[in-house]
Amino acid sequence: DAGVIQSPRHEVTEMGQEVTLRCKPISGHNSLFWYRQTMMRGLELLIYFNNNVPIDDSGMPEDRFSAKMPNASFSTLKIQPSEPRDSAVYFCASSPRGVRNTEAFFGQGTRLTVV
Amino acid sequence: AQSVTQLDSQVPVFEEAPVELRCNYSSSVSVYLFWYVQYPNQGLQLLLKYLSGSTLVKGINGFEAEFNKSQTSFHLRKPSVHISDTAEYFCAVIGQAGTALIFGKGTTLSVSS
Numbered sequence: 001d002a003g004v005i006q007s008p009r010h011e012v013t014e015m016g017q018e019v020t021l022r023c024k025p026i027s028g029h030n031s032l033f034w035y036r037q038t039m040m041r042g043l044e045l046l047i048y049f050n051n052n053v054p055i056d057d058s059g060m061p062e063d064r065f066s067a068k069m070p071n072a073s074f075s076t077l078k079i080q081p082s083e084p085r086d087s088a089v090y091f092c093a094s095s096p097r098g099v100r101n102t103e104a105f106f107g108q109g110t111r112l113t114v115v
Numbered sequence: 116a117q118s119v120t121q122l123d124s125q126v127p128v129f130e131e132a133p134v135e136l137r138c139n140y141s142s143s144v145s146v147y148l149f150w151y152v153q154y155p156n157q158g159l160q161l162l163l164k165y166l167s168g169s170t171l172v173k174g175i176n177g178f179e180a181e182f183n184k185s186q187t188s189f190h191l192r193k194p195s196v197h198i199s200d201t202a203e204y205f206c207a208v209i210g211q212a213g214t215a216l217i218f219g220k221g222t223t224l225s226v227s228s
Binding site: 004033035041042043045048050055056091093103104106107108109 | 149151156157158159160161164205214215216217218219220221
């Protein structure tokens with residue numbers, strides 16, 4: 001398996017623009033997570049899906065952020081409008097049956113820079 | 116709710132020296148514990164995990180960790196490090212009824228010759 005695939009790897013955008021980050025989880029995994037990594041705050045959980053349904057979105061910072069999982073093989077994280085403080089590395093991870101009894105597999109991340 | 120504290124943000128060591136990266140957690144319920152490693156410009160990779168049983172857990176690349184419930188710690192150790200161990204190391208916790216990993220802020224291990 002190719003692992004969790006994220007695109008793009010790097011994104012530079014201007015403040016106010018819409019940004020869409022994409023994730024393809026490992027086939028057969030039914031849990032998907034979006035994390036944000038910054039120097040100040042470390043790795044923060046943004047949202048968690050189970051069987052394509054959002055279970056916990058309490059980590060989504062504000063209404064400018066939204067996430068969808070239209071099917072088992074694809075998820076998006078959208079920021080509209082983007083702001084400089086959104087600059088971070090965004091990771092997607094998937095897990096086959098919930099993360100407690102196994103590991104979460106991470107993608108290589110998308111480095112977002114908002115100027 | 117759970118939280119994780121990694122006590123050292125940076126740990127510099129010389130090659131072939133032993134190393135310990137410290138992790139303490141807080142939780143009102145029983146937990147599962149994990150250590151992940153992140154190499155530059157890469158995603159996170161699982162090193163080892165504690166779910167139950169023996170409190171000494173062995174992982175990949177010669178790393179091991181010991182779960183200490185009374186001290187709420189899960190320190191990571193390696194008896195002899197290599198240059199290639201230079202990376203960011205994250206401790207993570209999840210409650211037994213939880214849904215997602217909660218990470219510490221990470222420890223940068225720098226191995227020099």
